[in-house]
Amino acid sequence: MALLSRALRTAIARPRRSPCPDLQLRPLTGAAGPTAEKSVPYQRTLKAARDPAAAHGPTRPLPSTASVVVIGGGSLGCQTLYHLAKLGVGGAVLLERERLTSGTTWHTAGLLWQLRPSDVEVELLAHTRRVVSRDLEEETGLHAGWIQNGGLFIASNRQRLDEYKRLMTLGKSYGVESHVLSPAETKALYPLMNVDDLYGTLYVPHDGTMDPAGTCTALARAATARGAQVIENCPVTGIRVRTDDFGVRRVAAVETEHGSIQTPCVVNCAGVWAGAVGHMAGVKVPLVAMHHAYVVTERIEGIQNMPNVRDHDASVYLRLQGDALSVGGYECNPIFWDEVSDKFAFGLFDLDWDVFTQHIEGAINRVPVLEKTGVKSTVCGPESFTPDHKPLMGEAPELRGFFLGCGFNSAGMMLGGGCGQELAHWIVHGRPEKDMYGYDIRRFPRSLTDHGRWVRERSHEAYAKNYSVVFPHDEPLAGRNMRRDPLHEELLRQGCVFQERHGWERPGWFNLHGPAPVLDYDYYGAYGREEHQDYTYRQLLAAEYTFSFPPHHDVIKKECLACRGAAAVFDMSYFGKFYLVGLDARKAADWLFSADVSRSPGSTVYTCMLNHRGGTESDLTVSRLAPGPPIPPLAPAFEGDGYYLAVGGAVAQHSWSHITTVLQDKGLRCQLIDCSEDLGMISIQGPASRAILQEVLDADLSNEAFPFSTHKLVRAAGHLVRAVRLSFVGELGWELHAPRASCMSVYRAVMAAGAKLGLVNAGYRDIDPLSIEKGYRHWHVDLRPDDSPLEVGLAFTCKLKSSIPFLGREALERQRATGLPWRLVCFTLEEKVPLFGL
Numbered sequence: 001m002a003l004l005s006r007a008l009r010t011a012i013a014r015p016r017r018s019p020c021p022d023l024q025l026r027p028l029t030g031a032a033g034p035t036a037e038k039s040v041p042y043q044r045t046l047k048a049a050r051d052p053a054a055a056h057g058p059t060r061p062l063p064s065t066a067s068v069v070v071i072g073g074g075s076l077g078c079q080t081l082y083h084l085a086k087l088g089v090g091g092a093v094l095l096e097r098e099r100l101t102s103g104t105t106w107h108t109a110g111l112l113w114q115l116r117p118s119d120v121e122v123e124l125l126a127h128t129r130r131v132v133s134r135d136l137e138e139e140t141g142l143h144a145g146w147i148q149n150g151g152l153f154i155a156s157n158r159q160r161l162d163e164y165k166r167l168m169t170l171g172k173s174y175g176v177e178s179h180v181l182s183p184a185e186t187k188a189l190y191p192l193m194n195v196d197d198l199y200g201t202l203y204v205p206h207d208g209t210m211d212p213a214g215t216c217t218a219l220a221r222a223a224t225a226r227g228a229q230v231i232e233n234c235p236v237t238g239i240r241v242r243t244d245d246f247g248v249r250r251v252a253a254v255e256t257e258h259g260s261i262q263t264p265c266v267v268n269c270a271g272v273w274a275g276a277v278g279h280m281a282g283v284k285v286p287l288v289a290m291h292h293a294y295v296v297t298e299r300i301e302g303i304q305n306m307p308n309v310r311d312h313d314a315s316v317y318l319r320l321q322g323d324a325l326s327v328g329g330y331e332c333n334p335i336f337w338d339e340v341s342d343k344f345a346f347g348l349f350d351l352d353w354d355v356f357t358q359h360i361e362g363a364i365n366r367v368p369v370l371e372k373t374g375v376k377s378t379v380c381g382p383e384s385f386t387p388d389h390k391p392l393m394g395e396a397p398e399l400r401g402f403f404l405g406c407g408f409n410s411a412g413m414m415l416g417g418g419c420g421q422e423l424a425h426w427i428v429h430g431r432p433e434k435d436m437y438g439y440d441i442r443r444f445p446r447s448l449t450d451h452g453r454w455v456r457e458r459s460h461e462a463y464a465k466n467y468s469v470v471f472p473h474d475e476p477l478a479g480r481n482m483r484r485d486p487l488h489e490e491l492l493r494q495g496c497v498f499q500e501r502h503g504w505e506r507p508g509w510f511n512l513h514g515p516a517p518v519l520d521y522d523y524y525g526a527y528g529r530e531e532h533q534d535y536t537y538r539q540l541l542a543a544e545y546t547f548s549f550p551p552h553h554d555v556i557k558k559e560c561l562a563c564r565g566a567a568a569v570f571d572m573s574y575f576g577k578f579y580l581v582g583l584d585a586r587k588a589a590d591w592l593f594s595a596d597v598s599r600s601p602g603s604t605v606y607t608c609m610l611n612h613r614g615g616t617e618s619d620l621t622v623s624r625l626a627p628g629p630p631i632p633p634l635a636p637a638f639e640g641d642g643y644y645l646a647v648g649g650a651v652a653q654h655s656w657s658h659i660t661t662v663l664q665d666k667g668l669r670c671q672l673i674d675c676s677e678d679l680g681m682i683s684i685q686g687p688a689s690r691a692i693l694q695e696v697l698d699a700d701l702s703n704e705a706f707p708f709s710t711h712k713l714v715r716a717a718g719h720l721v722r723a724v725r726l727s728f729v730g731e732l733g734w735e736l737h738a739p740r741a742s743c744m745s746v747y748r749a750v751m752a753a754g755a756k757l758g759l760v761n762a763g764y765r766d767i768d769p770l771s772i773e774k775g776y777r778h779w780h781v782d783l784r785p786d787d788s789p790l791e792v793g794l795a796f797t798c799k800l801k802s803s804i805p806f807l808g809r810e811a812l813e814r815q816r817a818t819g820l821p822w823r824l825v826c827f828t829l830e831e832k833v834p835l836f837g838l
Contacts, residue, residue, distance in 0.1 A: 147208050
C-alpha cells in the first residue's frame with residue numbers, strides 16, 4: 001500500500017528535474033513513485049456495461065436526416081441533447097464514437113461548487129444542481145448520483161477571505177446559502193482539519209458531488225423519452241458543408257463510417273477531441289489537452305459526511321469519496337497531451353508523481369491524517385483547457401450551423417446543466433437566455449484561435465492560476481505582444497504599463513519610473529525554463545493584487561485630473577474599425593443599429609446593437625460617409641451607402657460576428673470591411689483639447705464649424721486623418737483616426753502642441769473612473785446582452801419615436817409598456833473605497 005507521505009519523501013529525496021523539459025509529451029514515470037491501481041472511484045461505469053458484440057457497429061440504425069446532430073456523449077453532449085428535447089426539438093441525434101462518458105467524463109471528480117465570481121456562472125451552476133438533484137429523478141425514476149455533503153473554501157490569508165466574503169454577498173443575491181466560519185467553527189464542522197493557519201472558511205451547505213455514469217444515463221433516458229436518439233459506437237468521420245447563394249458556408253451533413261445524416265446543425269461536444277471535429281468542418285477550436293489527475297485514498301476513520309474542501313492557496317481539493325478522499329489540484333507544470341489519440345476510450349495515464357507531488361504537502365497540511373493514509377488508486381486522464389479557462393460555446397463564425405460546446409477546463413459536469421440549457425436556447429432561438437459572452441467562441445479574434453503558441457501559453461497560465469485570487473486589475477503574462485499598435489514602442493519608452501485584451505496591447509497607465517516591458521512567457525519557471533528575475537512588469541502587477549487601492553493609485557489619479565483640468569491623449573488604436581458599405585447598407589444600418597444613423601454624411605452617432613430580446617450586443621459609434629473617390633484606408637470605394645464603425649477592441653470580434661450573422665440572415669447586399677489593423681486611433685480629451693489640436697489640424701475647430709457628433713477628413717501635421725468630435729470622459733475632445741504609417745507623426749505633433757498646455761499620456765485605467773463619474777456606460781461591465789438600453793439609461797440611443805423597424809424594437813416596446821424590472825443607477829459614496837463591477 002502506497003502512503004501519501006512516502007510519495008512526498010520520495011519526491012523530495014530524488015534529484016530535482018523539470019517534469020516537462022521540452023513541453024512535449026514524454027514517457028511517464030509512474031514507476032518512479034509509489035505504485036497504485038489505476039481506476040476511477042465509482043461503483044459503476046458505462047465501460048463495464050459495454051456489449052462486446054455491439055462494439056463493431058452503431059447501437060441503432062442511423063436516421064437519414066436530423067434536426068440537430070450532437071457529437072460527443074459526455075456531460076455536455078448529454079445535457080445539450082436533453083435540453084433540446086425539453087425545448088420540443090424533434091429528431092435530434094447524439095453520436096458517440098464509443099460509449100457514453102468514455103472520453104473524459106467517466107473519470108471526472110464530479111464536484112459541484114455553487115459559488116463563482118460571476119453572477120452568470122452562479123445561475124448556470126444552480127441549474128445543473130436542479131437537474132441532477134431533482135429533475136432527472138422526477139422524470140426518469142433514476143437516481144443521478146447526486147450527493148449533497150456541502151463545500152468548504154479555505155482562506156489562509158486576508159485577501160482570500162475578502163474574496164470569499166464577496167462570493168457570499170453574490171450568492172445571497174441568487175439564493176445560495178453560505179456562511180463565513182471562524183477557524184474554531186471550521187474545526188467543529190470538520191474535526192480532522194488543521195485550522196492553525198486559517199483566517200476563516202466559506203461554507204456552502206448545499207454543494208455536493210455528481211456521478212458521471214448515473215447522470216449521463218439519466219439524461220439519455222430523459223432525452224430519448226422525448227423523441228431524441230442516442231447512437232453509440234458510431235465515430236464521426238467528416239462534416240459536409242455547402243455554400244449558399246450568398247457565398248455563406250453552412251452545415252449540410254455529418255458523415256460516419258456507417259452512413260451520413262443530413263442536418264443543418266451540428267454541436268461539437270467532443271471534449272479533448274473537439275479540435276479534430278472542428279478540423280473536419282474547417283473551424284478553429286482553441287483548446288489544448290492536458291493530463292489532469294487525482295488520487296483516491298484508503299479508508300479514513302471519521303471522514304464520513306464531511307464537506308468537500310477547496311484549499312485555493314495550496315492549489316488542492318479534497319473530495320469526499322464515501323469513507324475516503326480524492327485528492328487533486330492544479331499544478332504549475334501540467335503535462336500536455338500533444339498527440340491526441342482517436343482510439344482513447346475509458347483510458348487513464350500512469351500518474352507522474354514528480355508532477356503530482358506538489359499537491360500532497362498541501363493536502364497533508366490541511367488534513368494531517370492523510371500522512372498515514374494509503375493510496376488506493378490513481379486517476380490521471382485527459383482534459384481540455386482553453387486560453388482563458390472558460391468554455392467554448394456558440395455558433396462558429398466560420399460556419400453557420402456549427403455550434404461548440406467544449407473546452408470546459410475539467411468543469412464539464414459542474415457547468416453541464418446550465419450550459420446545456422443555454423446551448424439549446426442558442427440553437428433554437430438564435431441566442432442564449434443569459435449573458436454568455438464570456439463563453440462565446442466569438443470572443444476570440446480569429447487571428448488568435450489558430451495561433452498555436454498563443455493558445456498553448458494562455459491555456460497553461462489559465463490552468464496554473466485556476467485557484468488564484470481573482471483581483472480586479474490582474475493581467476496575463478502569457479501570450480503577450482501578439483498585436484501591437486503603431487505607438488507601442490514610443491509609449492513603452494515613456495513608461496506605459498500595458499493591458500492585454502484579446503491579443504492587443506493597450507495602454508493601462510504610465511509608470512513614472514521608466515519602461516515596464518512585457519517579456520516572453522517563462523511558464524513561471526516550469527519545464528526547465530528560467531524564470532525572469534527583476535521583472536518590472538510582473539512586480540507592478542503584484543502591487544495590484546489587492547482589493548484596496550494599489551500603490552500607484554495616485555499616479556492614475558493625476559492622469560485623470562490632468563484630463564479634467566487640461567487634456568490627456570489616449571492611444572485607442574486597438575479599437576475595432578469597420579466599414580459597412582453597399583447597395584443595401586442603409587437597410588442594414590437601419591435594422592442593425594438602435595439609433596438613427598442614416599443622417600447626413602459627416603454625422604457620427606453613438607448607438608447600440610441589440611438582439612431580438614432587446615439585449616445589448618454592443619455599443620459603438622457609426623459615422624455616415626459621403627460618396628467620393630476612395631482614399632484607402634480612410635475611405636473605401638463603395639456604391640450605395642457607406643458607414644464607418646468604431647467599436648471597443650475587446651468586443652470587436654463579437655461585434656463583427658453579430659453584424660455578419662444579421663447580414664447573412666437578412667440576405668442584404670452589402671460588405672463589411674475590417675480596417676482595424678490599417679488605422680490607428682488617437683484621442684485627445686479635456687478642456688484644452690481644442691487649443692492643442694487647432695495648432696495641429698488644418699480645420700476650424702469652433703463649435704459652429706465642427707459641432708459635437710460630427711466627423712471630417714482633415715490634415716494633421718501634413719497627414720490626412722479622419723477627425724471625429726466625441727467624448728467618452730465627459731470633456732471636450734476629438735478622435736483622430738489615422739493610417740498606421742501616419743500615427744507616430746500625428747502623435748508627436750499633438751504632444752508637442754500640448755506640452756505648454758499640460759497635455760499628458762493616459763490609459764484605460766483612467767477611462768474607467770472618468771467615464772463612471774459622468775454616468776457613461778461600458779459594454780459588458782454596465783450593460784450586457786441580457787440588459788436592455790432602457791434599463792441602463794440608454795433610451796436616447798433608440799429610435800422608438802420613429803417608425804423605422806430595428807432588431808430588438810418589439811422587445812423594447814413590450815418592456816416600455818409593461819415597465820422596467822430594474823434600472824442601473826449611480827451612487828456616490830463619501831467613504832473612499834474602491835468599487836468594482838457586477
